[in-house]
Amino acid sequence: MTSRVMLISPAISAALREARFDDGCALDASGLRLAEAAAGSLPAGDRALVSPGVRCRETAAGLGLEAADEPALAGLDVGRWRGASLAEVGAEEPEAVARWLADPSYAPHGGESVSGLCDRVAKWLDAAGQFEGRTLAVVEPEIVRAVVVRALGAPEPAFWRIDVPPLSATELSGRAGRWNVRVGRTLGD
Numbered sequence: 001m002t003s004r005v006m007l008i009s010p011a012i013s014a015a016l017r018e019a020r021f022d023d024g025c026a027l028d029a030s031g032l033r034l035a036e037a038a039a040g041s042l043p044a045g046d047r048a049l050v051s052p053g054v055r056c057r058e059t060a061a062g063l064g065l066e067a068a069d070e071p072a073l074a075g076l077d078v079g080r081w082r083g084a085s086l087a088e089v090g091a092e093e094p095e096a097v098a099r100w101l102a103d104p105s106y107a108p109h110g111g112e113s114v115s116g117l118c119d120r121v122a123k124w125l126d127a128a129g130q131f132e133g134r135t136l137a138v139v140e141p142e143i144v145r146a147v148v149v150r151a152l153g154a155p156e157p158a159f160w161r162i163d164v165p166p167l168s169a170t171e172l173s174g175r176a177g178r179w180n181v182r183v184g185r186t187l188g189d
Contacts, residue, residue, distance in 0.1 A: 004134040005125075005172040006043070007144050008187065010055040011035040011062065012166045015083075022075055022140065023083030027058045034167055035062025038187035046133030051075055051140050059167070060138040063187075067138060072124040075140035079111030104156035114146075114159050121146040129177055144170050151179035 011031030015022050027035070035058070042063060050060045050067035052074050060067040081089050089109075090097045096108035104114040112120075125147055128135055141164035149159050151172055164170070164184075171182040 001132045002173060002175050003129050003131055005128050005147075006045070006134065006136050007147060007170045007172075008042075008059070008063070008136065008138045009141050009144055009164050009166055009168050009170075010053075010059040010138060013055045015055070016166055018085060019087070020083060020085045021078045021081050021089075022053060022055070024054050027055050027062070031055075031166065032058065032062050035059045038062075038167060039064040041187050042136060043134060045136035047131070047135050049073060049135060049137040049139075051138065051143060053140060056138045056140060063138070065136060065138065067136070070124070070137065072120060073137060073139045073143050076114070076117050076142045077111035079107070079109035081109040081111070101160060102157070104159065115156055117142065118146045118149055118156055118159065122150040125150055125172075125179070126177065129174060129179075147172070148181055148183065151181050 011034050013027045015025050048065040048067035049070040050056050052069045099106050107113040144164045145159045145162045167187050169185045172179045
């Protein structure tokens with residue numbers, strides 16, 4: 001049995017444009033237009049899922065997907081840093097940011113660590129591997145990073161080395177826990 005998973009990152013929003021930790025803001029007008037324009041570029045799916053964040057739900061709707069919320073695919077909980085930019089947090093808590101970026105098990109913001117996120121996503125990916133057919137999932141960029149880290153068996157610090165552009169697709173195919181990864185296809189191309 002071969003399972004296929006297509007992870008789609010959300011279209012552009014103010015938080016993405018301003019390099020802020022997600023604060024639940026909506027897509028901006030250009031992001032919604034791009035999602036709607038890319039609707040016809042998706043392959044048929046057997047199920048559609050969405051991270052429970054606003055920008056992911058709006059991207060899924062723009063793509064024409066009737067997607068079910070999947071709590072296991074929620075974005076990284078950055079606790080009290082929510083809504084702030086990395087530059088702002090770095091100016092206020094430089095040692096905490098430096099350690100957070102270097103140590104995947106550290107969560108100075110009171111939220112979830114990168115290791116915790118990778119573990120959570122790995123459990124979801126194991127379950128997704130039991131689903132025959134194609135899963136389309138609109139997810140936060142950090143979910144894509146965590147999936148790629150776990151699928152490839154990469155060390156967790158590699159999480160920060162993976163760029164996930166807005167409205168791009170990362171595709172996985174595999175069976176019995178072994179995944180192949182195709183990264184970064186821009187939707188609509």
